[in-house]
Amino acid sequence: xxxxxxxxxxxxxxxxxxxxxxxxxxxxxxxxxxxxxxxxxxxxxxxxxxxxxxxxxxxxxxxxxxxxxxxxxxxxxxxxxxxxxxxxxxxxxxxxxxxxxxxxxxxxxxxxxxxxxxxxxxxxxxxxxxxxxxxxxxxxxxxxxxxxxx
Amino acid sequence: xxxxxxxxxxxxxxxxxxxxxxxxxxxxxxxxxxxxxxxxxxxxxxxxxxxxxxxxxxxxxxxxxxxxxxxxxxxxxxxxxxxxxxxxxxxxxxxxxxxxxxxxxxxxxxxxxxxxxxxxxxxxxxxxxxxxxxxxxxxxxxxxxxxxxxxxxxxxxxxxxxxxxxxxxxxxxxxxxxxxxxxxxxxxxxxxxxxxxxxxxxxxxxxxxxxxxxxxxxxxxxxxxxxxxxxxxxxxxxxxxxxxxxxxxxxxxxxxxxxxxxxxxxxxxxxxxxxxxxxxxxxxxxxxxxxxxxxxxxxxxxxxxxxxxxxxxxxxxxxxxxxxxxxxxxxxxxxxxxxxxxxxxxxxxxxxxxxxxxxxxxxxxxxxxxxxxxxxxxxxxxxxxxxxxxxxxxxxxxxxxxxxxxxxxxxxxxxxxxxxxxxxxxxxxxxxxxxxxxxxxxxxxxxxxxxxxxxxxxxxxxxxxxxxxxxxxxxxxxxxxxxxxxxxxxxxxxxxxxxxxx
Numbered sequence: 001x002x003x004x005x006x007x008x009x010x011x012x013x014x015x016x017x018x019x020x021x022x023x024x025x026x027x028x029x030x031x032x033x034x035x036x037x038x039x040x041x042x043x044x045x046x047x048x049x050x051x052x053x054x055x056x057x058x059x060x061x062x063x064x065x066x067x068x069x070x071x072x073x074x075x076x077x078x079x080x081x082x083x084x085x086x087x088x089x090x091x092x093x094x095x096x097x098x099x100x101x102x103x104x105x106x107x108x109x110x111x112x113x114x115x116x117x118x119x120x121x122x123x124x125x126x127x128x129x130x131x132x133x134x135x136x137x138x139x140x141x142x143x144x145x146x147x148x149x150x
Numbered sequence: 151x152x153x154x155x156x157x158x159x160x161x162x163x164x165x166x167x168x169x170x171x172x173x174x175x176x177x178x179x180x181x182x183x184x185x186x187x188x189x190x191x192x193x194x195x196x197x198x199x200x201x202x203x204x205x206x207x208x209x210x211x212x213x214x215x216x217x218x219x220x221x222x223x224x225x226x227x228x229x230x231x232x233x234x235x236x237x238x239x240x241x242x243x244x245x246x247x248x249x250x251x252x253x254x255x256x257x258x259x260x261x262x263x264x265x266x267x268x269x270x271x272x273x274x275x276x277x278x279x280x281x282x283x284x285x286x287x288x289x290x291x292x293x294x295x296x297x298x299x300x301x302x303x304x305x306x307x308x309x310x311x312x313x314x315x316x317x318x319x320x321x322x323x324x325x326x327x328x329x330x331x332x333x334x335x336x337x338x339x340x341x342x343x344x345x346x347x348x349x350x351x352x353x354x355x356x357x358x359x360x361x362x363x364x365x366x367x368x369x370x371x372x373x374x375x376x377x378x379x380x381x382x383x384x385x386x387x388x389x390x391x392x393x394x395x396x397x398x399x400x401x402x403x404x405x406x407x408x409x410x411x412x413x414x415x416x417x418x419x420x421x422x423x424x425x426x427x428x429x430x431x432x433x434x435x436x437x438x439x440x441x442x443x444x445x446x447x448x449x450x451x452x453x454x455x456x457x458x459x460x461x462x463x464x465x466x467x468x469x470x471x472x473x474x475x476x477x478x479x480x481x482x483x484x485x486x487x488x489x490x491x492x493x494x495x496x497x498x499x500x501x502x503x504x505x506x507x508x509x510x511x512x513x514x515x516x517x518x519x520x521x522x523x524x525x526x527x528x529x530x531x532x533x534x535x536x537x538x539x540x541x542x543x544x545x546x547x548x549x550x551x552x553x554x555x556x557x558x559x560x561x562x563x564x565x566x567x568x569x570x571x572x573x574x575x576x577x578x579x580x581x582x583x584x585x586x587x588x589x590x591x592x593x594x595x596x597x598x599x600x601x602x603x604x605x606x607x608x609x610x611x612x613x614x615x616x617x618x619x620x621x622x623x624x625x626x627x628x629x630x631x632x633x634x635x636x637x638x639x640x641x642x643x644x645x646x647x648x649x650x651x652x
Contacts, residue, residue, distance in 0.1 A: 017421030024428075068413065098416040101409075101489070119420055122478075123427040126420065 007142050008055060009035045011064040012044040012077065013096075018119070022064065022096070025127045029134025041072040045080060048088060056087055060142040065113075067097040067104070075107060082112030090143045094133065166368045173361045180353035187346030191339050198336035205329045208258045208265070209322060215251040216318050218244045219276075223311055226283050229290055230299055241287055248276060255321075262328070268321045275314045408488035412481045419474055419481070426470045433463045480597065483610040487596070487617055495536045495621065497646040502530040502576065505537075506565050509545050516552050522561035530567035531574040534645040539618045543626070544578070546611045547638045551580035553605050556633065572644045581635040590628050601632075622646055 009026070013019040019037050026035065038044035047054045048063075055061035063081065067074035074097065081088050092114045099105075100118040108116050117133065120126045225241025228234065252273050259265035282301065289298035437459050444451045506526045510517065517524050533540075548563065555561040559581060566577040585593060589600035596613040619626045623643045630636035 015417050015421065017425065018417065021421070021424040021428075068417070098413050098420065119416075123420075123423040126424060127427070 006059070007033055007137075008059065008061045009033050009064065009137070010044065010048065010055065010061050011035055011037045012039075012041065012069065012074070013037065013064065013066040014039045014069050015066070018066070021123075021126065022130055025130035026134045026137075028127075029131040029138075031134045031137055033137075039070070041069045041074070041077045045077060048081065049086075055091060061088075061091055062137060062140075062142055063091060063093045065093055065095050065097075067095060067099055067108075075104075075111065078108060078111045078113055092140065092142060096133075166364065169364050170361065173357050173364065177354055177357040177361075180350045180357065184347060184350035187350070188343060191343030191346065194339040195336060195343075198332050198339060201332045202329060202336065204258065205325050205332065208255065208325050211251060211255045211258055212318050212321050212325070215248065215255060215272075216315065218247045218251055219311065219314060222248065222283065226287060227302070229287060230295070230302055233290055233295060238287060238291065241283075245280070245283070248280070252276060259321075262324075265321060265324055268317065268324065272314065272317045272321070275317060279311070279314065405488045405491045408484050409492075412485045412488065415477075415481050419478060422470065423474050423478075426467055426474070429463075430467050433459065433467065436463075479608055483596070483608055486610075487614055490539075490542075490614065490618065491621065493538075495539065495646060497534045497536055499532060499534050500537060500540060501532050502567060502574075503528070505540060505544065506530070509541065509548055512545065513548060513552060520552065520555060520561055522552060522555065522563060524563045526565040527567060530565070530576065531569045531644070533574045533642055535622050535642060536646065539622055540642075543615045543618050543622075543640060544576070546615045547578050547640075550611060551578060551582055551636070553607075554580075554582045554601070556581065556583045556635075569644065570641075574642050574644050576640045576642070577637055578640075579635065579637040584632045584634045585628060585630040585636050586632050587630070590630070593628070594626070 009031075011019060011022065013022065016039070019039075023035055023037070036047065038047060048061075049056050052058065065074050065077060069077070074095065078093060078095065080086065081091065081093060083089065089112070093112070094115040094117060095108050095113045096117045096119060098119050105116050115133075115136075117129055120129060221244035222241050225237050225239070225244055228237030229241060252269070255272070256266070256269045259269055282304075286298040286301045289295065289301065440451055440456060440459050444456070503526060510524050510526070516522075551563050552561075562581045564577075564579045566579070568575055583601060585600050592598045593600050594612050594616040595609075597609040598613075599607060599609040616626050619640060619642070623646060625641045627639050627641075628636055629639065
């Protein structure tokens with residue numbers, strides 16, 4: 001991943017089981033980066049934008065985002081992250097959700113989501129997808145944030 | 151309130167009809183009476199005129215007679231005085247006219263006994279007078295002129311003439327009297343005619359005014375009820391619009407509900423399947439450990455533990471798997487239905503023969519493999535509807551027909567179609583295994599199937615088909631008996647009209 005600073009993975013996923021399965025399979029793919037897990041949009045945004053060890057103030061990150069959150073729609077979170085003034089706007093966002101609605105997918109890409117993955121119900125496919133995502137995570141370049149560069 | 155006002159219209163309808171018929175009949179009766187009165191008056195008038203004319207004729211005849219008498223007298227006197235033959239001729243010619251004139255007077259007055267008596271007296275007087283006159287002329291002619299003059303001087307003739315004149319005057323007076331009576335009668339009949347005409351006119355006027363008032367009143371009440379109806383209609387349209395909107399809202403809500411539910415059902419399913427897989431891999435590790443323990447320290451492993459690891463655990467996991475897979479399929483079916491319901495309908499003109507040919511081509515392989523005769527009637531009605539939805543509906547039914555053929559019989563699928571007013575009806579008839587009549591409603595329900603369960607399927611196809619047909623403003627029904635094939639009938643509007651536009 002990034003050569004001089006490890007990339008934090010921020011997972012926003014309300015379902016504990018899904019989160020656990022995703023984490024397990026990412027680890028199985030050999031990814032050892034720190035995974036911060038949040039189960040709702042509010043605390044996730046607070047961490048992303050204000051936490052001293054969060055990505056805005058401390059290093060590059062990659063966001064795994066579920067669209068069905070208890071307190072807000074994942075789409076709102078996506079819109080906020082990708083807004084023109086947000087320092088996080090270049091942070092890669094992988095939408096990982098059960099919804100495979102065409103309109104929803106289009107909306108996410110329109111808002112600036114980088115990858116959209118539908119969680120397959122079949123576990124083998126699911127595990128496979130996550131492992132491939134892990135491989136993907138191991139090769140992509142994540143931009144440094146302005147603050148992080150300073 | 152609605153029914154009441156409509157009933158009022160109905161009542162006034164019958165009342166109005168009776169009134170109009172009555173008024174028109176009365177008008178016609180008045181006209182008829184007027185015509186009859188006019189005819190009678192004219193008839194009477196004519197009679198009176200002829201009577202008056204007759205009177206004039208009688209008067210004329212009497213005058214003629216008197217003038218002929220005068221001329222004869224003038225001729226006689228001239229001849230007596232001068233002995234010139236021309237005077238004798240004057241006398242003769244006038245004398246000849248007397249008899250016919252008398253006869254005419256008698257004939258004309260034959261209807262009047264009083265005048266007949268007068269005529270008889272006139273004739274008698276003339277007859278008494280004429281021989282003297284003739285004699286005096288004959289005397290002059292034979293040269294005895296003095297004798298003739300003496301005869302004249304006897305003044306018999308003169309007296310006779312005077313009496314005759316008096317008699318004629320009596321007759322004239324009688325005629326004048328008759329004329330007065332007849333004139334009065336004529337005047338009376340004319341007056342009667344005018345009265346009749348006036349009465350009839352008054353009746354007609356009354357009828358006319360009455361009819362106009364009735365018609366105006368009726369028209370006004372009709373206009374009122376029409377306005378009421380229009381209002382009612384508008385209300386009805388509004389109600390229909392509201393109901394359609396309600397239905398669409400309800401439908402939309404159900405679609406959203408189905409969508410959300412199916413998505414929310416999916417999340418736990420992912421967990422169940424995921425952790426089942428984790429369990430399975432953990433079980434494999436356990437089994438390996440047990441196998442090693444059995445090899446190295448057999449006393450540590452009892453029969454139950456081995457059974458649990460080798461049989462119970464895999465069996466439980468297998469059941470969890472098949473159940474979750476089935477649930478996944480069902481959720482996907484609900485999702486598909488919900489998504490289909492939200493798809494925009496794009497109507498276009500469809501050549502149904504081409505559509506069926508396309509479906510047949512899609513299933514050509516199966517049709518050939520099962521040796522099914524597929525025939526489509528020529529010139530099916532064309533419709534304007536959503537191509538994808540129509541293809542899915544018909545494809546589903548044809549797929550079922552292919553799937554549920556009766557064994558041991560050469561398969562046959564027939565497509566027919568016709569128009570009924572503004573709706574197109576398509577029939578897909580097969581000679582397959584058929585459907586028990588008690589299941590005819592059930593087969594269109596989601597996840598419900600009928601008959602022998604020897605073919606793969608979730609019971610989604612026909613539910614989907616019916617939902618699509620409803621969306622297109624159509625209906626679908628089936629006619630079938632077990633073992634005797636099935637005929638699916640799809641009734642579609644010839645041109646799709648979006649509900650929102652109604």
